[in-house]
Amino acid sequence: MPVLRAITRRRNPALAAAMLVVYAVALVGCDGAPSSTAKATTIDVTMHDFGIRVSRRTVPAGTVVLHATNRGPSTHELNVDLSRYTAANLPLQTDSITADESANGLHRVDSIEQLNLHHTGDLTVQLRPGRYVLWCNLEGHYLGGMHETFDVR
Ligand SMILES: [Cu+2]
Structure with a gap:
């Protein structure tokens, strides 16, 4: 045919x-390599009683690895939230000792719930542009100064 x-x-x-x-x-x-690996940016996060220090305050959008180290002397947690507030101005709970994790304008990305003394932990997160806060909300720790802001662009 x-x-x-x-x-x-x-x-x-x-x-x-x-x-x-x-x-x-x-x-x-x-x-x-997979783009998520190729574009990953690492922020070193150092925690102590009572403060959080970051190795960089601005990172590109995409995969971000938060490499946290607890210098102690006590146990800490590390919360990562997309935030309408700067880290020093999170709304407080009615107890006035901890910040309000369910406040409007605060969106949890991920967290390390317990980081023991001298331990390190990595959080790998996908971040879109915006302002993010890193903080520890164990009793009194946030008010003690355990908060830091960084921007994703
Ligand atoms: Cu803490």
Whole structure:
């Protein structure tokens, strides 16, 4: 059937071209490391009684690794929130000893609930542009000064 053969012949190059595109895309995809790894930015976070220090205050959007170290002398936690507030101005609970984790304008990204003395912990988070706060909300620790702000752009 010459007509069918003609159609088939006409379709094959298109299919071959399409396959080539798929193959090329697959090659590009396999060539580099996964983008999440390639673009990861690390912030060193040092915690102590009572303060939090960060190695950088501005990072690009994407994968961010928060590498936390507890210099003590007590146990701490590390909360990461997208925040409408700067870290020093989080709303307090009615007890006035801890900050209000469910306050409007505060959105939890992730946390390390317990970081023992001399221990380190990594939090790998996907961050979109905005202002973020790092803080410890163990009793009295936030008011003691365990808070820091950083920006994602
Ligand atoms: Cu603490």
